[in-house]
Each structure stands twice: as C-alpha cells, then as structure tokens.
Amino acid sequence: MQLYFANHRAVWRVGDVAGVDRALFEPALGRYRVPAGTPVLLDDGMRPVEPLSAWFRWLALRRKSAKTMRTYAYTVLMLLAFLESRGLDLRSAAETDILQFRQWRCEDDEDPVDDPTWDKNSAAIGLLYKFLEGIGYVEERPWRATARGESLSSGTSTDVRVRHLELEQYLYLRDVGFGGLDPDGQLDGMFHGWCPHRNRATSELALMTGQRIQEWSTLLLPELGLEEGHRPASAEVDLQACAKGKRRRSSYVPAAAMQMLDPYLAIERPEIVARAQRTLRRRHRDLFVVERFEADATRVRGILEGIRVSRLIRAMSPELRQITMLETGDGLNPLAVFIGRGGRMLTPSGWDRVRWRAWDRMKRWAAHRAAPQLPRRCWVYHDLRHTFALRLLIYLTREALGDAMAQELPMSTLLDHMTGNPLLIVQQRLGHRHPSSTYRYVRYLKDPIREVDEAFREWTAAGGASYITIARHLMNLEEHVHAAQG
Template sequence: MRLYFANHRAVWRGGDVAGVDRTLFAEALLRHKLPAGTPVLLDDAMRPIEPVSSWFRRLALRRKRPKTMRSYAYTVLMLLGFLQARGLDLRSATESDILQFRQWRLDDAEETIEEPSWDRDAAAIGQLYDFLKDIGYVTARPWRSTLQGESLGSGTSTDVRVRHMEIEQYVYFRDVGFAGLTPDAGLDATFHGWRPHRNRAACELALLTGMRIQEWSTLLLPELGLESGGRPRTTDVDLAACAKRKQPRSVYVPADAMELLDPYLTIERPEIVAASQRTLRRQHRDLFVVTRIEGDGRRLRGVLEGRTVTRVVKDMDPDLRRVTVLETGGGLEPLALFVGRGGKMLSFSGWDRVRWRAWDRLQTWSSHQAAPQLPRHRWVYHDLRHTFALRLLIFLTREVLGDAASQELPIATLLDHMTGNPLLIVQRRLGHLRPSTTYRYVRYLKDPMREVDDAFREWTAVGGASYITIARHMMNLEEHAHAAPR
C-alpha cells in the first residue's frame, strides 16, 4: 500500500505536455482535481484501495482540514497493515482485533503513543466505520458500546496545558531572544541573527492579539490595512480559513502591536522583497499573481493556475496565502506580512527555528543579573496566547469588581453580568467554541507554586525550618511537645 496526498499545484507545475494547450490543461485539472490534501491510498498496481479512498474523498468534500485528513490517513494505514498481517480486513475485523490494535499502539509498537494520541486514532477509526456502515460495507461497528457511548476512546479528559509569562520574562523573551539585545537593553555586538525587527514584531503581535501561530503568521498586508504603504493606528482582522476549525471571529490589533511593525516594514521588509525579485519572477507561473485589491482589502483578483479568479481574503487557506503576490508593474510584492528569504511566507517550521535560536540566546544570558528566571522547558508561541488570555482575564475581573464596588451593589445585575462577564469576553477573543475551555484558565490566575514559596519563605528564612517543623507548627504540636508532664 502506498499513501499519497493530492497536490494540484504540483500537478500544475509539472503539467507541460507536448501538444496540449496550457489553458485546456487548466480546465481539465479543475474538473477532475481532488481538494488539496486529500489522502489517496493505492495498491501495488497503483489502483485506489476501496472503500478507504472513497472515505478520504468524502472527508475532503466535507472540507475536513488537510492536517486532520493526514492524521486520519496514517492511522488507517497502520490499522490496515495491522489487520493484513493477521489475514483480516475492515469487514472481518472483530472487537478483539480493534482492541489489540489499540494495545499495540499504546504498548508494543516501535514508537508508542500516549492516551490523548490514541483518542485521535479512535476518532478516525470511528468515523471510518460510520462511513462503512452508511454504504453497507459493514452492518455495525465491530465494538460494543460502553458507558462513554460507542467510542474506542480512553474516556479521560486531558487538562489544557497553560504556561504564561510574567512581564519581565516576556520582555526578556522578546528583546533578548528575538531582537538580539542584552538583558540590560543594550546592543549586543555579537548578535548574528536574521531580521530581528520582523521577529520582535511577530512576538508582540502574537501576545497583544492572542492569535495562534497559524493565524498571525499567515496574515496578509491587506488584512491589516498595510497595502500601498498604509499605516493605520489600530485595526481589526477577520479570521476564517486560518482559524482553528475554520471558526470565524474578529481580532482587534492594538496600537502597540501596529507600532512595533513599523521598523520591520520600513527597514527590513523592503530589503527582503528586493532581494527576492529574481526568485519570484522565476516562480511566476506557480504564484497567485494579484492584479487588483478590491473591497477595502477584503478581496483579491488575479491569475491563479492559468485562470483569472477572485478570492475572499479571510477564506484563503495558508497554502494559497504563501504564494500570493501583487503585480506592481515594477516587480512582484509578496502580500504576506511576514516574509523570509525568497519572498515567501515563513513556514511553521521556519518560525520554530527562529524560536529555537531565541531560546539558545536566552540560556546564554541566563546568568546575567538582569535576566529573569527561565522555565525548565523552552517557551513556545502558544505561551504568548496563554499570557494574553490570563492578563486579559485578570484585568477584566478587577474592572468588574471595581464597577460593582463603585455602584455599591451587593450583586451585579443580570445585564451587567451578561455584558461584562470576563470569561465570556475572553472566550470570544480567543475563539473558543465552549466556555468550559476558557474556564480552565481560572485556576491559573494565581501561580500555586509562588503561593507555596510565599507561605513558607518566612519560616525557612529563620533557622531553615524543616517540613516536619512546619507541619508540627500547623497542627499545634509544638506547644504539646514543650509542655512537660506534671
């Protein structure tokens, strides 16, 4: 069995056939192409393996994300291989066979997985068997229902991992790690990083908007009102295709984030674009070449794969955004906000390399007296989102308490509660589907480890009190110990 993924742009790039008109080829490709990222499972004779390939096609036509389809495809490929080694297939597999596959994935495979990863596998297998049941390939799922329903999942809920930064840690992360300064805000003559203004601006944008990396790193200039040299003080961005689960929401970009973009847009970005002109011209046919920006930056009209098309910006997926350029007459201008070498939008792995180099710098300067304490594990970009959520939640909570106190109300009115509920506001800003997801942040409003340190600092500072001494004091045992029997 061989697993492939549909990539119509690769077909377009390699589609030169002698005697075939390029326009006709584009029309034929449009009629027969699968949605981008669709898994295709082939046998040794390069024929589609059914009914699995039809299930993949249904997922794609229902607009399942390519990343999710890829995960599902590898799960099913492993399941098919596991069953095939036992002389079985999807139709003949029993509950015992599926549970043995689960045990193999968790305990016996060359690379075992944890329960949360198995839950994703279980979701894929469950959806596959639902499809097989719909088309009459099987009569029912081969496993029995449990208290959790007809699911192979572990039934355990995983706690969200919330790690945030204090202000000193964030400034150190942004200015020393990304911008190449010293911990005391001086210039570091030994810094050899690339594009510090871009990296620092990206860090600030991620923090002050709470956007995920797939949201802020794929922004286009028109979404921020930055096309044609515009510099709005603040702006709002409508997210859709690049948001998690493609859940639409509006994101406010404050003045501080826009201001920190200016050095990058003025100094670094023009240099990157000028140096990439030859590369962009060579790849001209593979790009979405925009000739007109319409609707106040909401729509782009240009040539894509030989056809003149109009695309709504918020509905453009990351792959299309990476190849979107503007024909200015004097050259090709990438419309991506953050660009790297060659004029292309940085990939997620490219941003990871930036973050790894930043972490190495932070550790190099960790002994400096102005450096804050670092966590054991390196920070990730999502920690900035958690920091945004917690700081906003703390501020809104204090604001609501202050309003209630100033109005001398024993309890907030229903209207006040509905309009000013901090959790609901943060939920909307983060784009969480359920309030329960946002509610998990409440337990992190105070750092429990810091509270432990504060609770025992006074005792440990005097004579180095042991935990036994502390426990005795808390349980009022010291008085009894010192009291002599009469």
C-alpha cells in the first residue's frame, strides 16, 4: 500500500508538464474534488483501499486540518502493519490486540512515544472505529469502556509548564538575539544575521498579542490594515482558520507592536520582494494572485488554479496564505506580513532556525556584565505567549479592582480579590477552549515558591503603558459585547 495526499496544484501542473488538456482534470478539481491534504491510500493496483479512504474523505469533509489528517493517517498505517503481522485486520482485531499495540508504541518500539503523543494516536484510532461502527463495518469497538469512558488514552493529565520572561531577559532576546546589537545596545560588528528588524518585530508582536506562532507567522497585510500603504496606529485581527482548532477570536495589536513593524516594512521587506520577483513570476501559475480587495479588505478576489475566486481572509488556511500574492502592476507582492528569501512565508522550521541562531548569539554574550541570566533550555516563541498571559491577567485584575493601592499589594493577595471577568477576557484572547487552561496562570502566580512579584513590577515600570492600554481596550470591548447582548 502507498499513502499519498491530495495536492490540487500538483494535478493542475500536469497539464503544463505533460501537455495534457486541463479540461480532463475539471471533474477531479470540481465536482469530485477533495480538500487539499486529504490522505489517499492505494493498493498495489493503484486502487483506493477501503474503508480507510472513505474515512479520510470523511475527515476532510469535516474540515480536519491537513496536519491532523497526516498524523492520523500515519498512526493508522502503523496500526494496520501491527495487525497484519499478526494475521489480523481492523475487523478481526480484538481488545488485546489494540492494547498490545499501545504497549508496543509506548514501551517496546525502538523509538517509544510519551503519553501526550500516544493520546494523539489513541484519538485517531478512536475516531476511526467510531466511523467504522457508524457505517456498519464493525459491530462495535474492540475495547471495553473504562471509568474514563471508551478511551484508549493514557489518562495522564499534563500541566503545561508556564515559562515567562523577565523584562531584561526579553529585551536581551529581542535586541541582542534577534536584533544584532550587543548587550550595551550598540551595533555588533560581528553580527551576520538576516532581517533583524523583521525578527525584532515578530517578538514584539508575539509578546503584545499572545498569538501562537501559527497565528502571527501567517498574518496577512490586510489583517493589520497595512494594505495599499496604510499605517494604522493599532489593529484588531480576526483570527479563525490559523487559530488552534479554528476557534474564531479577536486579537488586539497595540501601537507599540505596530510601530516595531515600521523599519521592517520600510527597509527590509521591499528589498526581499524586489529580489524575489523572478522566482515569483516563474511560479505564477501555482500562486493565488489577488487582483483586488473587497468588503473593507476583509475579502480578496483573484485567480487560483486558473479560476477567478473570492476568499474571506480570516477563513484562508495557512497553506493558501503561503501562496497569496497581490498583483500591483509593477510585480507580485506577497500578502504575508513576514516573509523570507524568495518572497515566501517562513515555515515553522524556518522560524526555528531564526530562534536557534538568536540563542547562539545570546550564549556568546552570556558572560557580558550587562547580560541577564539565561535559562538552561533555549527559549521558544510560546514563552512570549505565557508572558503576555501573565502580565495581562495582572493588569486586567488591577483595572477591574480600580484601586490604586492594588499596585502595592502582594501577588497572592491581589489574586484572592480577582473577579471572574479578567480570567474570562484572558481565556477569550488566548483562544483557550476550557477555563482550566487559563486558571493554570493563576496557580502559577499564587505559588509562593515562585518569586515573580519583583519581575512584574519591573515590567510595570518600563512597559506598563502598553499593557495598561491593552487591558483598558479589552475591558471596553467586553463592556460593549455585554451591552449588546443585554
């Protein structure tokens, strides 16, 4: 058996490469079209393997992301190979076989997985058997219900570690690691990095919005109001397709983060776009070429795979955003805010390389008198999200209390007086599905072992104005929402 993944652009290019009439592909790309990234499992005769191919289509039509479907597909292939080694298949597998597959994955495999990874595997297997049971392929799932329900999961509850940055650590990360300065704030003649203004802007945006890397790295210019040369003081981004679980929410981008974008947009980005023109023109037919903006720049209209289409920006997938270009008349301008060589949006691995280069620079200057203490492990972009959540939670609480004396209260006393509203706002702004995900920040701040009071007072003294603005803006938004609902 061979596993493939649906790729519309690859099918469309066949007409160019092989000289085949594209009209032959219209049924496949029209009426019978499956979403991009859908797994396709074929046997030795290149025929679809059922019922797995039907399950893959079922997942795709329920808008599972391409990344999730890929993970599910490889999990099921491993299960099939395991069962085949025992002379079994999905229909004849018993509870013992499924449980022994779990033991093999978690203990006996050459590269055993941890509990969180197995829980993703078990989710795929559970969803598969739910589908097979629904179509009558099996009478029931081969494993029995437990106290936790019909689940193969490990049952391990993971409490994600909250790692935040102190003010001097963040400035060191932004200016020395990403920005190419030395710890004294002077230009480092030994710096040989690339796009320091871009990298500093991404760190500031992540810190000031709390967005995940897939959210801020896939932003488009119109989402920040930057289309056609506009430079708004702040922005409100409507996140959806690039958010975790595609849960729609609004993200406020304050003035400080927008201002940090200016050097990158004025200096670095135009140079990257100019150098990428030959590459972009060569790939023209593989791109989504936008001709104009519609509906106050919340929708774009252009040519995709030879067809004129209109797309709502917030509903555009990360994959579509990577190939979205604006036809300016003078050339193609990528709509992605943050781009790399060739005019392409950076991939997660590309951002990882940026992060590790920054970490190497920070370690090189670690002995300098002005350098802060570095953690044992390299920082990740998600640490900026944790820092945002912790700071915003405190500022919102102080604003909600409306008491100037709250600035002098210990952290634990302050949180004892916390109302539910600040937690609700933080939960909504971070895109947490469950309140428990947000409450872990309260537990962290109230832990007497952690001495975070002074660290947060430093943030208040140096950068409090921005967070006070963010807190008041978000609270005003909530008041308007509640008023409208009332």
